[in-house]
Amino acid sequence: MRVPLIAGNWKMYKTAAEAEAFVLAFLPLVSGVRGVEIVLAPPYPSIGAVALLVRGSGIGVASQNVHYADEGAFTGEVSIRMLQEAGATHCIIGHSERRQYFAESDDAVNRKVRATLAAGLTPILCVGETDPEREGGKTFDVVGRQLAGGTKEIPASMGSRVVVAYEPVWAIGTGKTATPAQAQEVHAFLRGRLKELWGGAADAVRILYGGSVKPDNIAALMANEDIDGALVGGASLSPGSFAKIVTFH
Numbered sequence: 735m736r737v738p739l740i741a742g743n744w745k746m747y748k749t750a751a752e753a754e755a756f757v758l759a760f761l762p763l764v765s766g767v768r769g770v771e772i773v774l775a776p777p778y779p780s781i782g783a784v785a786l787l788v789r790g791s792g793i794g795v796a797s798q799n800v801h802y803a804d805e806g807a808f809t810g811e812v813s814i815r816m817l818q819e820a821g822a823t824h825c826i827i828g829h830s831e832r833r834q835y836f837a838e839s840d841d842a843v844n845r846k847v848r849a850t851l852a853a854g855l856t857p858i859l860c861v862g863e864t865d866p867e868r869e870g871g872k873t874f875d876v877v878g879r880q881l882a883g884g885t886k887e888i889p890a891s892m893g894s895r896v897v898v899a900y901e902p903v904w905a906i907g908t909g910k911t912a913t914p915a916q917a918q919e920v921h922a923f924l925r926g927r928l929k930e931l932w933g934g935a936a937d938a939v940r941i942l943y944g945g946s947v948k949p950d951n952i953a954a955l956m957a958n959e960d961i962d963g964a965l966v967g968g969a970s971l972s973p974g975s976f977a978k979i980v981t982f983h
């Protein structure tokens with residue numbers, strides 16, 4: 735039985751004060767929620783404050799990126815140990831905006847996933863095709879390559895700790911959601927690939943859908959066998975709409 739995971743990716747929105755105000759409004763809305771793992775991914779400067787405020791609630795805190803080295807001369811970067819000390823439990827890795835605007839390669843993504851697992855944090859590995867790639871019939875090639883690249887050299891014993899997020903780039907922030915059938919088709923493909931790689935451990939891997947998830951489409955997406963949660967951008971910025979999403983059932 736996979737426990738659904740719903741993560742809110744705030745991207746470069748919310749100052750620390752705004753992040754705190756969000757959490758104070760959000761906590762009472764979800765205090766009775768059971769059977770769903772909730773994760774908030776604020777920008778780096780708010781991770782510590784958010785982690786303190788959610789302490790004891792069961793809500794996880796994710797970074798939106800991480801560096802794979804323990805420490806070093808990497809100006810502008812943040813290490814896993816720094817994130818852990820601030821209270822992070824998860825790391826979003828290889829988001830399409832990182833791949834597109836910061837030239838993140840599958841190799842860098844893989845190093846980050848491995849370093850995160852080694853440190854005991856949960857990586858949320860993002861994969862997804864662009865519009866021209868889908869139109870060109872390349873969806874499975876692209877997500878298959880990104881999945882293989884991101885999971886390279888990760889043994890089956892660690893496999894079940896990886897969370898995968900399928901985020902078709904054409905659906906992110908566009909209001910254009912993949913239909914539940916389109917999403918399920920790709921999720922089933924990804925689970926098949928994970929089975930080839932890790933055998934039975936693949937059954938425990940949560941595969942999240944991301945791309946214009948809203949309170950009114952979450953239930954239809956979650957009704958599918960291989961959709962185990964959501965990575966939510968825009969609709970996670972308001973406590974009310976994100977609370978409606980995490981209470982989808």
Ligand code: PEP
Nearest residue numbers: 906907944945946967968
């Ligand atoms: C995202 O940022 O991962 C995302 C899916 O954004 P949105 O929900 O706004 O499409």
